[in-house]
Amino acid sequence: MALSIGLALGWLAAALLVLFLNITRISATQHYVRIEGEAGHAGDWIRSSRYLPNF
Structure with a gap:
């Protein structure tokens, strides 16, 4: 359980x-702005990000 x-x-x-490491690069793209504007939730952004694996 603890593990x-x-x-x-x-x-x-x-x-x-x-x-954190990619926020400046990603925030300069329309992709991030569009997701942030529509969803406004970090979880939605993470799932849509091409820099992170799909959880």
Whole structure:
């Protein structure tokens, strides 16, 4: 149980790190602006991002 929670937190931390590292490059594209405008939820943006795997 603790291991699975640790893995989940690790994946979340990795996704947030990748998001932080790529936010300036992605935010300059219309793709990010369109998703952010329509959805407004980070989860929707992450699923639509070409920089991250589909969770």
